[in-house]
Amino acid sequence: MVIELRTRLTKLFPLIILLAILFLFPLFAPSYQIFLLSYALLLALTALGYNLLFGKAGLLSFGHAAYFGLGAYVPGFLTTYTSIRSLEIWLILSIAVSAIIGALIGYVCVKYTRIHFALLTLAFSMMFYSLLFKFYDITRGDDGLYVAIADILGTSFKMSKDAYIAGPLYYATVVIFLILVGVGWIIYNSPFGKTLEAIGNNSARVEFLGVPVKRYKWYAFIISSIYGGIAGCLFGILSGHVSPTALHWVFSGEIVFMCVLGGTRLFIGPIVGALLFTYIKTYTITFTIYWQLLFGSILVILVLLFPKGVLGGALTLLRRSRGEKVGLRT
Amino acid sequence: MLVLFSLGLNLIFSYLNVLNMAHGGFYTLGIYLSMTLATSIALKGLLPIQSILLLVIVAGGITGLLAFIVEPLLLRPVYIRGHADQLLLTYGLLLILDDLVKLGWGLELHSVPAAYYFLGTTPILGLSFPNYNFFLLLMSFTLALLLWFILYKTMFGKTCRAIAEHREMVSALGVNSAKFFTLIFAIGVVYAGWGGSLMMPLSGIFPGIGLEPLILSFIIVATGGLGSLKGAVVGAFIVGLVRSIGIGYFPEIELMIVYLIMAIILLIRPQGLFGKREIAW
Numbered sequence: 003m004v005i006e007l008r009t010r011l012t013k014l015f016p017l018i019i020l021l022a023i024l025f026l027f028p029l030f031a032p033s034y035q036i037f038l039l040s041y042a043l044l045l046a047l048t049a050l051g052y053n054l055l056f057g058k059a060g061l062l063s064f065g066h067a068a069y070f071g072l073g074a075y076v077p078g079f080l081t082t083y084t085s086i087r088s089l090e091i092w093l094i095l096s097i098a099v100s101a102i103i104g105a106l107i108g109y110v111c112v113k114y115t116r117i118h119f120a121l122l123t124l125a126f127s128m129m130f131y132s133l134l135f136k137f138y139d140i141t142r143g144d145d146g147l148y149v150a151i152a153d154i155l156g157t158s159f160k161m162s163k164d165a166y167i168a169g170p171l172y173y174a175t176v177v178i179f180l181i182l183v184g185v186g187w188i189i190y191n192s193p194f195g196k197t198l199e200a201i202g203n204n205s206a207r208v209e210f211l212g213v214p215v216k217r218y219k220w221y222a223f224i225i226s227s228i229y230g231g232i233a234g235c236l237f238g239i240l241s242g243h244v245s246p247t248a249l250h251w252v253f254s255g256e257i258v259f260m261c262v263l264g265g266t267r268l269f270i271g272p273i274v275g276a277l278l279f280t281y282i283k284t285y286t287i288t289f290t291i292y293w294q295l296l297f298g299s300i301l302v303i304l305v306l307l308f309p310k311g312v313l314g315g316a317l318t319l320l321r322r323s324r325g326e327k328v329g330l331r332t
Numbered sequence: 333m334l335v336l337f338s339l340g341l342n343l344i345f346s347y348l349n350v351l352n353m354a355h356g357g358f359y360t361l362g363i364y365l366s367m368t369l370a371t372s373i374a375l376k377g378l379l380p381i382q383s384i385l386l387l388v389i390v391a392g393g394i395t396g397l398l399a400f401i402v403e404p405l406l407l408r409p410v411y412i413r414g415h416a417d418q419l420l421l422t423y424g425l426l427l428i429l430d431d432l433v434k435l436g437w438g439l440e441l442h443s444v445p446a447a448y449y450f451l452g453t454t455p456i457l458g459l460s461f462p463n464y465n466f467f468l469l470l471m472s473f474t475l476a477l478l479l480w481f482i483l484y485k486t487m488f489g490k491t492c493r494a495i496a497e498h499r500e501m502v503s504a505l506g507v508n509s510a511k512f513f514t515l516i517f518a519i520g521v522v523y524a525g526w527g528g529s530l531m532m533p534l535s536g537i538f539p540g541i542g543l544e545p546l547i548l549s550f551i552i553v554a555t556g557g558l559g560s561l562k563g564a565v566v567g568a569f570i571v572g573l574v575r576s577i578g579i580g581y582f583p584e585i586e587l588m589i590v591y592l593i594m595a596i597i598l599l600i601r602p603q604g605l606f607g608k609r610e611i612a613w
Binding site: 056064114117120121125126128129132135136252292293294295297298300301304 | 351406409410413415416417419420421423424425426427428429430431432434435439543547550551554558585586587588591592594595598599
């Protein structure tokens with residue numbers, strides 16, 4: 003019993019260290035680093051939600067930025083046109099908007115597979131992009147909208163933006179991140195998640211077993227939209243500004259890239275991918291304008307040599323070096 | 333121009349079954365190559381119409397050469413994988429090509445309107461149309477016909493279509509189908525390069541310029557039908573018409589209407605207007 007508990011604890015030990023670092027981070031890090039980490043965590047959430055669709059159900063959406071962007075526009079609109087300044091209400095509305103739009107678009111899109119699915123999601127996301135881009139009177143077009151500092155749990159913060167990001171907003175982000183990762187873990191390991199995985203592997207067979215495949219895909223679509231919406235809402239507050247680029251398909255491509263980078267077959271793959279992506283991109287941009295060259299090369303190498311992503315590839319190498327048999331799955 | 337771009341994209345999709353996102357990169361490369369050639373040829377004092385024709389052929393050709401490296405090295409290993417891997421690979425390639433252009437030509441905005449002026453304008457119904465536009469139309473039409481001729485009237489085209497139909501059978505007859513794949517990819521890329529070099533005098537030239545035609549072309553081939561050459565031509569006309577009407581009457585939702593049309597057509601006919609029906613899984 004004691005031994006069992008001890009092995010459990012040693013297994014949990016790295017997790018506890020990570021949590022401690024997450025919570026203590028603002029105490030020793032400069033404000034820019036806190037901003038960057040918050041940003042990375044939000045992208046990780048988006049990628050995690052997206053991977054339910056992409057990694058599990060095998061649906062490649064090229065329009066996932068739409069839900070992130072719409073989630074980000076909710077606080078933008080509320081700041082500009084109302085006096086609501088509450089993070090909770092913003093979040094709830096972001097969830098509602100992304101869920102409703104995700105449900106509508108998803109309902110239509112899940113009827114299609116493969117390339118048609120990718121093209122349809124792309125078309126719908128670019129529709130929202132061009133709407134936000136062109137209706138200058140309402141959305142300020144390319145200039146985007148300003149997002150105010152939000153009250154959190156009824157407390158309003160009279161402090162500088164930097165202090166706000168480093169303090170209340172960071173902790174709100176971390177808490178929401180942890181909750182959503184937990185929820186994600188439950189979803190991934192639930193019968194629903196396993197069924198989605200089966201659909202991704204062979205949807206004809208799953209259909210044959212009597213599972214309503216399209217409805218399952220639809221649910222996955224909505225869940226991943228909600229993840230994008232929540233992350234987008236927090237991103238809007240974090241950056242203080244939203245513009246249509248948050249909905250552009252290039253960003254959708256980056257979300258896919260994060261998942262592939264980390265490895266789509268593992269739960270933490272997208273999270274690791276998003277963190278890697280943010281830090282590599284930020285630091286490459288500081289010393290070269292040719293970051294696309296680097297990213298393109300990484301992507302090509304990944305697809306050709308490590309289809310399981312950085313984590314999956316590392317895991318395979320590790321197992322091989324231990325002399326274990328490596329199957330198709332990691 | 334969009335016709336040429338979409339034809340190349342659709343050619344690659346219908347024979348190689350790969351949706352080539354790097355097409356935008358090849359287009360950009362075509363524009364830049366023809367720009368460099370244009371500025372150097374203008375110095376030697378050739379007539380504009382000849383120089384334009386030369387530019388088009390050479391720039392497209394050079395872009396096509398690149399295909400002989402790209403296809404066997406990068407694309408061939410992913411044919412057996414899913415569409416997702418192929419999309420990602422060509423997306424990576426697009427990023428690489430765009431930055432190579434940045435490395436080679438810098439970040440500035442260029443513009444070479446020489447040919448545009450040299451050919452003069454024609455007044456029609458009180459408006460003056462640049463003659464270059466007619467030339468562009470004529471070239472697009474000719475090159476589209478050329479592709480049709482290659483595919484449907486030559487032995488090469490027949491072999492290509494046979495490979496698309498039944499690759500193993502054709503291989504068994506002693507045809508090196510891998511070589512044909514490379515050639516088809518090269519032709520598709522050449523059409524992207526031609527599209528770029530023909531548009532060169534009309535548009536500002538900057539890195540990443542290939543993104544807009546790429547996305548429009550996705551709409552075109554999806555509307556017209558993935559894998560159908562007729563569909564690419566019709567789709568290009570639909571998108572071109574809708575956009576020019578849209579800019580005139582309702583500029584706010586001009587782009588949105590294009591996407592909306594694509595979505596509606598895909599919903600009613602997922603295979604597009606002229607596409608062949610694909611089995612759902």
